[in-house]
Amino acid sequence: MFVDRVKIHVKAGDGGDGAVAFLREKYKPFGGPAGGDGGKGGDVILVATSRKHTLYDFKHKRHFRAKNGEKGRGKNQHGKDGEDLVLEVPLGTVVIDASSGKVLCDLTEEGQRCVVAKGGRGGRGNARFATPTNQAPRYAEKGEKGEERWIVLELKLIADVGIIGLPNAGKSTLISKLTKAKPKIADYPFTTLSPVLGVMQLEDGRRIVLADIPGLIEGASAGKGLGLEFLRHIERTKLLLHLVDVSDFRQTDPIDAFKKVNAEMEKYHPKLLEKRQIVVGTKIDMLSDKNTLQKLEEKFSKMGYPFVAISSFTGEGLERLKEIIIKELEVLTCP
Numbered sequence: 001m002f003v004d005r006v007k008i009h010v011k012a013g014d015g016g017d018g019a020v021a022f023l024r025e026k027y028k029p030f031g032g033p034a035g036g037d038g039g040k041g042g043d044v045i046l047v048a049t050s051r052k053h054t055l056y057d058f059k060h061k062r063h064f065r066a067k068n069g070e071k072g073r074g075k076n077q078h079g080k081d082g083e084d085l086v087l088e089v090p091l092g093t094v095v096i097d098a099s100s101g102k103v104l105c106d107l108t109e110e111g112q113r114c115v116v117a118k119g120g121r122g123g124r125g126n127a128r129f130a131t132p133t134n135q136a137p138r139y140a141e142k143g144e145k146g147e148e149r150w151i152v153l154e155l156k157l158i159a160d161v162g163i164i165g166l167p168n169a170g171k172s173t174l175i176s177k178l179t180k181a182k183p184k185i186a187d188y189p190f191t192t193l194s195p196v197l198g199v200m201q202l203e204d205g206r207r208i209v210l211a212d213i214p215g216l217i218e219g220a221s222a223g224k225g226l227g228l229e230f231l232r233h234i235e236r237t238k239l240l241l242h243l244v245d246v247s248d249f250r251q252t253d254p255i256d257a258f259k260k261v262n263a264e265m266e267k268y269h270p271k272l273l274e275k276r277q278i279v280v281g282t283k284i285d286m287l288s289d290k291n292t293l294q295k296l297e298e299k300f301s302k303m304g305y306p307f308v309a310i311s312s313f314t315g316e317g318l319e320r321l322k323e324i325i326i327k328e329l330e331v332l333t334c335p
Helices: 171-179 227-234 254-267 271-276 291-302 318-333
Strands: 004-010 045-048 064-066 085-091 094-098 103-107 113-117 148-155 159-163 194-200 208-214 239-245 278-280 306-308
Touching: 004 113, 045 103, 045 159, 085 148, 094 159, 103 113, 103 171, 113 148, 159 227, 159 254, 171 194, 171 208, 171 239, 171 318, 208 318, 239 254, 239 318, 254 271, 254 291, 278 291, 278 318, 291 306, 306 318
Parallel strands: 004 064, 045 085, 159 208, 159 239, 239 278, 278 306
Antiparallel strands: 004 148, 045 113, 094 103, 094 148, 194 208
């Protein structure tokens, strides 16, 4: 199950108490105070990994606690530090403090770590408090409490290319043809209920990650359909393939469809419109008059968008689309 937003409670370990003890050895009748310090409490640490692709691990378990530090012991022996609790999260996870809304960290790189709750310091044993005027202190320090807080984990997929468009524009079919992804495909709205990632393998060994972003309908930015849940996944993409169905102009005008989706992106976050978009006219195998494609290309060109027509069913135009994707990404990634 794809889960991209969860709220969890994290509690770091408490520091161990310092010990009150005195040295009692055969040849040292006045050995003095010998209480050791308590151990530090364990931290709660999030670490980003490419092995995870969803926050599902946190769906049913919401409370996480690191180990407490051990108490100090006699003979100046320090208590053992509490073990850190390390939680793996997918690349692209944003960590937010639930009470303040402050972003604590944004985990986008393999192995990147974020301490979300620090363990308490261990208390000092009575040996630490000995002075010339108080050579036998009978008190020690309590360990500090570990930090605790509610945090929100929000996943934003990291993909080179995001595939967007109205339902039934052919997004799932296209990603299945360009990559080895196997999304559910059917002829009704919201076939795709969660983003689907796929990898397009190039002959030179390079890999291009594509994401099928579902749920973009008019009103998506206001919570209609599935859009509000998944609009954020567009934020990290470098390039957008904006699919428009050109098979039936009488039912859906491609220009209107394009503008509707862009309007929702603008309402969600105006900067999304700054992303480079390639308009992809889909289902041309069902188009009776292909002369209309040239008119469409001219209209989108005037709007500042490149246009390519394809049929995922017959494969027409797919190779050209791949070439355009590679070329656009090369331009976008050049320093």
